[in-house]
Amino acid sequence: MKKKTFYKRKIKHTGAISLGVDKLITEAERSLIPREFKHYLPLLEPLELLLLKKALKTINSSKTPFMHFSQKVLSLAKAELGKNPNLEFLAANIAYELRQLDDLEKIAKASKNYFTLIPLIKGLVAKNSLNRAIANIRIVEARLSTDDLIYQIDFYLAKSLYSVAKGNLTDGLFQLLSAKEFLSSYENEIGVLYANTLRTQILLQECEILLSMSRYTKAYDIINSGLSLAKKIDHKVLIALFELYYGNYLIEFMNEPEVGNQHHRKAAAIARSLMNPYLIAKTLMTIGSNLHLQKNIEEGIKFCKHAEKMFQKMGDFQEQAITINKIAGLEIAYGQISAATNRLLNLESKRINNPQTVLNLTLAFLKADDLDSAELYLEKARTALRGRGDLAGEFYLIYFEGFIEFCSGNFSKAEFLFANAQEFAELSKLEQLSLKASLQLVSVLVLKNIAKPSKRNFKKAKIAILDLQGHIKKDEHSQDYNELEFFKASLLFSNREYLQAEKIFKRLEKYYSNLQLFEKINAVQDYLHRIENYRQLGFLNSKSSQLASFDEFERTPAPLLVSSKKVNRNEIIELGTHPILLLILSSSGLPLYSHYFTDVFGKIDETLVSGFLGAIISFTEKMSEGTKTSYLKQGFLQGIKHGDFDILLEPAENCIVALVTDKESYLIRKQLKRFTEELNVLFLKEEEPIIVLGEENRFYVDSLVKRIF
Template identity: 25%
Template sequence: MDPIKNWPNELMIHYWRLDDNFRNVILSFIHKNSDPKADKLKNFIDNISVIYKLQGIIVNNSEFLFMAANTFVLQGSFEEVYEICAKDEYHPGLLNTKAYALISQRKFDDVEGVIAKAEEFSKADPFNALYINAIKLLYFYYSQQFDKIETNLESLATHYKQLCDQYSDDENLVLAFTEMFTLGKSVFINIKRREGKLEEGMAIGQELILLVRKSNNRYLLNRLLNNTALCAIESGDMKSGLVYLEESFLFSEILANKLQLAVLANNIGFIYRNMGNLEMAMKYFYIALENAKKADLDSQYIVVATETNIAHLHLDFGNSQLALSNSDLALDSLKKSNVTVPPQIKIALDLCRADIFESLDQFNEAEMTLDSALTDIKQGQLRNEIPKVYLRKARLAARQSNLGEAKKLLELSLELALENKLFEIIVNTKLQLAEIDLLNYRMTNENQLLINALEKIDDTRRLCEEQDYKLVLIDVFILQGLLLSMTNKMKESKKILNNAIDLSKQLNLLEKEQEARIQLTEIEKEKSNLLVRIFTRINKSIRSTIAFESVSRPKTIKADIKALFIMSKQTGLPFYQNEFNKETKLNPNLLSGLLSAIRTMGQQILDAEEGGLQLIDHGNVSIMLETGEKCFFALVVDKETYLLREKFREFISYFQTERFFKDGDHVVVQTSEKRDEEITNLVEKHLLKVE
């Protein structure tokens, strides 16, 4: 028996630190009492726990205690860790392990004293001297002392390099040093994630993962995989994120408790669902359900969440009755819970059941369920959940041909979503508003309604591109392509549908690619059923996005507003103009050219059919253009953003309700300090605070 091959990589440092005799005793005991089919780390941990409880000289050996403490850390059994560490309060490894356990439990009051003591007793122990430097970084991060992290990372890196140079002949010790360096630097993945620098966080994670693969310490690797996965997923790279999470899940099955496995499997299933891979989503949701039901603690809230997810998937598959049965199970689990279920989980169940009732044409049941959800939302003060209810109520109203009520609810939803930057809600609201335009178009055949629908779909496209909502973007491309073909813009239509095909290929979504190809072929045929196909597609998009919650972190894109110009349509005379950024003066030639163009050709370039010109890009300056009832509006910014465009339109709506606009003379525009002050106040309220 080769002793080193039977020793788990996660505890390899202890192999080299233990006395040969102790090491042989441990290996002999484990060999006799192990399950040959089990992972060697699991066998090792189980047997070390048994050895620790035995009486004898080995359990008084400090190096054995150091190893035993680390095995309990791997299991998350922190009370045992503290018990072991109390047996030798001067061993640097035990002090470090105690500090690590305290940080893991967020018991920060006791950490600094332990760290100071560990630093003192680690001076003659190179491994533990580096270990305590890594632990300090964990402490500073989790206790939110972010200002201390960069300096301490530099210190850790310098110390690591010195030790690697000093002990370059000892490959095993260098690997152990690398693990400690990686542990400390791992906080920088989270730091970059906090700062929104997700690509940098991913790069750091990938660098550290490569380092740890050399020693194959799966416990440390698991930490890196999870943190890097979050950066990947929040940046929109769900494919890479899933690869990391699934590798992490395999290791978690060895050590994690059932509740942890249920949570992790649910997360993976949720991501698969967002990617449109319903089969894999279902697989992981059932893994989550199985583990949640076996958990030692009261896990009914996880059971409720998982059964709700499964119900949603059955609805996605088009099996409403099976979805209803699963939602009934979730409702029953909710009633059985002995602990308070988070309100978000109950609300999610209500929203799911409302979707199911709507699909079964049980509109009264859907309405009552949504009212129940709204009550829970208000009691829990969960304002961001309100638009989700309005979306569904609008859907019910539209299904019952009450388009006016549907539009009113959608406008309320959009207002709340814009206010709170709920971009996924904005996407769905715009799709439903476009559907209402198309329903009205079917009844009236007014071409402007078709143009309005196209504008809303184009708004949605821009938002999806800006926020990197690639999955939804494919649906939007297909819709936009169909609508463009309906307005006889075949060249643009084909280009957009080819974009859908290319993006589907990029994301390896074969069904989406096939659908886009079919639509590309169909648009060249007879158009008699085109509107029906559009309604089918838009309904499919709404269904897939009504429960859509982006796993990507919303991107905050700041825009610097430089100036606003408002001009009379009739005369081209300035109604209001103001430069807000006094530090960076605008190019006077650019502005005079812009104003001249708007004055002379404003009606043609801005007020044209199908929206006219909306944006002028000029180097580091963009000019956003909008047309009102009696005025042209030009907002000068460093860059256009979706949110700013929406707020610009909102500002114009408010502007046109003010008395100075309604009662003002738009032919002979006279200067007015009071009017300028009122407009500036409106600008500050509706535009300057936008991010």
């Protein structure tokens, strides 16, 4: 039995036979219709075609045809709502393409054609109105049949968007697979033009999902096929979107920003020519989020903020959430941690299902040294990523756990976790992330040598640096190269090879200043300041305390520690803090115990220090009178900066612990807190600390100092 054609199947729903587009629309009039909408023409009835024909006479071909035609069709549909069902279907799709979501809702609500609910579902997903979206999905499912060929495929596309918004990426891909199979079965009946348009839309959504799952290799094949097909049918909107994704692939996976930016510029040119607001916003967001690679983070933030406002005005909260995460990522890189955190917390309160939000919050709290909050959001990220199949997300769960251990001073566990993250990324073929973990692994090894200097730790860190050095191109403008140079200089500094370290740090200071990366500038300048202090003290060129010369290992072949890929890393750590003197004082400021860690800075008179601290403490306690508790116990007096030294304070039971150090850092503060907590255990057993710190208990405190510091 001969199959029915698509156009005859359409009779079931329209009640009339089309007289044919060619008989009603002339070639000159067809030229005024943008290529992106010509495939809709066979759906229109004769009266609807005549309405469109009348409207085409008022279109000025010298103006932007895409936007001019779009607005004309929307005006036609809204002028007589409920009277032209197929024209309303076209108008609803146009409203969704332009993200004029309010117009979309008006048209769908008034239309007698339930097919307009399909673009409405897409619009509701964009608005994050997921409950309304599923309600309309159920309505369409109850009425749609396999006879409704074109609408059935479009419905699969809508359901895929809904599944992705709910966090079920696997089901999103399954819906697209169903759309492909359906299209293959009925391609001849639908017609080549419409079939190719639908196939390209399927490929676009598949590409978006694969990129969000970091399946770059598969995404690359989809991008190539989709871009080729989009060019074949001359669908400029789809061409521009594929160009954006191709650029992202080249930048994020292939680490080729210059080539990637060329594709982004092509997309920008199309967006300008079409004047499509959604496409313009998407392009601004994509280009802006990559401007940090061109040493222009501030401009990138401006681009993304403009895009975010455009998406907000459209009501596309899904794209707005993606853009906010891009802005926050740039702000974190720019050192604007507080602004990024507030932005992300506000986004989280809107309950948009985007795991990147909680992952970025984890990073922001790590940067702010708020490990408790970082751990909390890492657990939220585990929940958000469960079942998504997001490889990059799974990588960051391991990576951030390692970072938390790293910041807590648990270097061995951090080393283990970063090695696991590197291996996971390697197996998942996430080359950039593999190198990110590899460089962080280097930073742990460097810091282990600083915390516990030894030939073994120094050599291990040295070998790791040399290995990565052999795989990263020597380019003084490369972020990867300069990140590794920072760790090399830090290791040199820890080995007291100050002149070699100074040379690298001075170059890095210029590099980071050009990028306006203030966190990194501060870290480098702190090293340079301390090197200058050592020069004035007269021991800058002394090598008597070096563990081994850095050059000794240059002649030794380095074993392969990590994979030979490029690196992408933004994090900077605090290195090289040296404790000098620990004091335990009574509540009145009398010295009860002292311990010198080094005399390289010269002996410090502990009586003078305790007297100075006693005066400060007495003053703050006097200021606390009339309040519920003391300033010191509340943590308002945490330290004192005095010349080239920092004095850190921690209140204990009936006494105060003071640590004199050349520089405060998160790690040294963490060690001081831990020492105080363990000291409190002993104090709880005695009434007076003066008794506890007698000669019979001094051995206990000495061993505690040795164990923790």
